[in-house]
Amino acid sequence: xxxxxxxxxxxxxxxxxTKEEDQRLIAYIRAHxxxxxxxxxxxxGLLRCGKSCRLRWMNYLRPDLKRGNFTDDxxxxxxxxxSLLGNKWSLIAGQLPGRTDNEIKNYWNTHIKRKxxxxxxDPQTHRALLGGNAASSGxxxxxxxxxxxxxxxxxxxxxxxxxxIFAVTKPPPVPxxxxxxxxxxxxxxxxxxxxxxxxxxxxxxxxxxSVGPTPSSPPAETPTSQRPVCLCYHLGFxxxxxxxxxxxxxxxxxxxxFRPLERGQYI
DNA sequence: AACCGTCTCAACCGCTCATGT
DNA sequence: TACATGAGCGGTTGAGACGGT
Numbered sequence: 001x002x003x004x005x006x007x008x009x010x011x012x013x014x015x016x017x018t019k020e021e022d023q024r025l026i027a028y029i030r031a032h033x034x035x036x037x038x039x040x041x042x043x044x045g046l047l048r049c050g051k052s053c054r055l056r057w058m059n060y061l062r063p064d065l066k067r068g069n070f071t072d073d074x075x076x077x078x079x080x081x082x083s084l085l086g087n088k089w090s091l092i093a094g095q096l097p098g099r100t101d102n103e104i105k106n107y108w109n110t111h112i113k114r115k116x117x118x119x120x121x122d123p124q125t126h127r128a129l130l131g132g133n134a135a136s137s138g139x140x141x142x143x144x145x146x147x148x149x150x151x152x153x154x155x156x157x158x159x160x161x162x163x164x165i166f167a168v169t170k171p172p173p174v175p176x177x178x179x180x181x182x183x184x185x186x187x188x189x190x191x192x193x194x195x196x197x198x199x200x201x202x203x204x205x206x207x208x209x210s211v212g213p214t215p216s217s218p219p220a221e222t223p224t225s226q227r228p229v230c231l232c233y234h235l236g237f238x239x240x241x242x243x244x245x246x247x248x249x250x251x252x253x254x255x256x257x258f259r260p261l262e263r264g265q266y267i
Numbered sequence: 268a269a270c271c272g273t274c275t276c277a278a279c280c281g282c283t284c285a286t287g288t
Numbered sequence: 289t290a291c292a293t294g295a296g297c298g299g300t301t302g303a304g305a306c307g308g309t
Contacts, residue, residue: 014278015277015302016304038295050295052278055278056277056278059276059277060278088297088298090298101296102278102298103276105299109275272306272307274306275306276302277302279300279302280298280300280301282299283295284295284296285295285296287291287293288290
């Protein structure tokens with residue numbers, strides 16, 4: 001629709017990446033960082049579309065990726081985050097160091113949906129399934145080509161509002177492009193969820209739920225209803241486990257805490 | 268061993284959003 | 289302000305792996 005293709009498709013490879021292509025991409029990014037994806041393939045001598053290079057790097061080649069099975073804790077965290085955020089895979093991935101949005105999305109579709117259904121929970125709404133027909137609401141039949149996109153998540157933030165509402169409290173910018181969580185400002189790797197050492201950074205759960213511009217001026221007696229919300233607490237992490245929001249409350253935000261979820265409780 | 272159905276996950280596609288001019 | 293461009297996101301696809309018969 002009037003938009004030029006992202007690359008000259010006639011001269012690009014498609015399908016699985018070869019080892020040689022991987023090596024070229026890795027070598028190029030090591031030498032030059034993740035610059036302009038559009039021009040990267042040519043510069044790196046790859047017959048690939050820039051998007052394809054980015055995807056390959058983000059989902060497979062990044063050195064900080066955690067390969068292997070998801071742990072039960074990760075399962076539960078994904079479920080809880082999904083109940084809050086809906087299909088915002090990049091946001092969810094941002095809370096799981098070393099995991100990619102694509103990986104989580106696949107894992108959700110292949111494992112967690114089924115797990116929730118087995119628990120009698122609708123994977124889209126996170127509510128108890130009613131009777132026998134609830135499984136029809138976009139359940140574990142991802143291969144059905146007639147499957148329509150799931151309806152908007154009842155508890156999720158509307159897609160358009162995400163950027164305004166979830167103004168993630170970011171750490172200071174790190175100029176080092178080697179640190180693979182660099183994302184140029186908005187990325188699937190999650191607004192800097194991990195440190196360069198791979199440590200989880202719970203402060204990134206300090207999602208600012210206030211509508212409108214990210215608060216930048218000092219809050220003079222911020223009304224409770226307008227305070228940022230600490231989701232760590234809601235997710236059951238407050239109090240030293242992984243959340244440092246409380247410590248951050250000396251900063252510009254004074255957090256409002258959601259009551260934590262109880263065992264077996266979903267939103 | 269061969270066939271077939273199912274599952275998994277890397278990759279693609281089309282769209283939206285952010286940014287620059 | 290409007291438009292162009294590039295980056296990123298989420299849904300979908302398809303090849304290969306796997307398990308059952």
